Amino acid sequence: MSQLSNQEVYDLIDSALEFKAGKKSVIGQNKFAINLFFENSTRTKSSFQVAEMKLGMNEIEFEAATSSTTKGESLYDTVKTEESIGASVAVIRHSQDKYYEDLVNNHDLKIHIINGGDGTGQHPSQSLLDLMTIYEHFGSFEGLKIGIIGDLSHSRVAHSNAEILTRLGAQMYFGGLDAWYTPEFAQMGPHMNVDDLCKEMDVVMLLRVQHERLSAEENKNFSKDDYFAKYGLNMDRVNLMKDDAMIMHPAPVNRGAEIGDDVVECCKSYIFPQMSNGVYMRMAMIEAVLEGDNSGNEITDKKRQ
Ligand code: CP
Structure with missing residues (x-):
């Protein structure tokens, strides 16, 4: 990018x-x-x-x-x-x-x-298709509040998107485990809890947990149910979102981990339009x-x- x-x-x-x-x-x-x-x-x-x-x-x-x-x-x-x-x-x-x-x-x-x-x-082609999808919806990036929630440190999508969206005038916010909020992301935007992110963002981008890049110890201590309760996008959280806010995810999605099964194709979700x-x-x-x-x-x- x-x-x-x-x-x-x-x-x-x-x-x-x-x-x-x-x-x-x-x-x-x-x-x-x-x-x-x-x-x-x-x-x-x-x-x-x-x-x-x-x-x-x-x-x-x-x-x-x-x-x-x-x-x-x-x-x-x-x-x-x-x-x-x-x-x-x-x-x-x-x-x-x-x-x-x-x-x-x-x-x-x-x-x-x-x-x-x-x-x-x-992951520049993913980033560019994400930009296209946001631009199609809002017609601009200037002043948009964009929250990325999840495994930031291992995500090439998060790196590409946070950098380019900042450059295009969006305001970045981050959520998920503190350990994944590295200094690189801290200099681009604040870390917030997931409920507040859902209330305030124009775009909520979710990332899957990249188990293939975690250590054996990290994978052993990971609980899908705990993660979903703390950081996952469930329907209660979707209902906190603004009417015209977008849910995005580069996919593959892990249903029941970072996103609810009923959220993947809900009316605010652009996950499959992103792929098209x-x-x-x-x-x-x-x-x-x-x-x-x-x-x-x-x-x-x-x-x-
Ligand atoms: N979003 C993305 O890169 O998906 P694949 O790993 O399936 O290509």
Whole structure:
């Protein structure tokens, strides 16, 4: 997100909204995309796949478990291989924070890298689709009160959203376990109890507890029922929210932990609309990187002629 100016963020939102309104583009025709997911995904991977297809791209299949990374091939060699084979765009999700710095700073790759999520670092495509969904509802970010509740410290979505929403003029607030409210978040906004957050916020964003990133001890001491009672969004708390307030969640949701089963699809929830918007935002992102593109098979073949 730090690579994008505020104007570029608004341009991507406009472009995504145009795609949603029916704009067509075949900017990806005769080009190849590869989705290199080294961490599990349902939404991000599928919606990048759909976005690529809608732009006319072909997807090169890749499964980390059956790839040559299992034989010790590095991420750089994997990406360079796909570039050599003819891919123009690589969407990468990786457990290592800032995995992209080595690819971008230490090598002369022509393939476009889109971050599909790095460790506990950033999740820019999720952040941009969240921005699109908020903008669609409120028409502006200036002065909005946005509360993020949950496992802040492990959440790449929280990092990306808190930074960019602050930059766009929203006021950030946080809730959940004190231990997850790290100094990085403390400098962006206050920590509040969940009832007060629900009463005062324009947007309540929930995060799942990332058990895969907690220690064995932390997981042993975790009680889903206690967590839901203290920090979860139940219907009583939804009823405290303003009439036009939004409930958001990047998903996957853990029903009965951070959000009630009956809240996931309630009238204030934008969780599934966020996913639909994700396809349009990812089309806008891919179109933006392909504009003026000189990577991939098509161009290589022309150079040979
Ligand atoms: N929101 C999100 O990143 O979901 P996936 O892990 O399913 O891609």
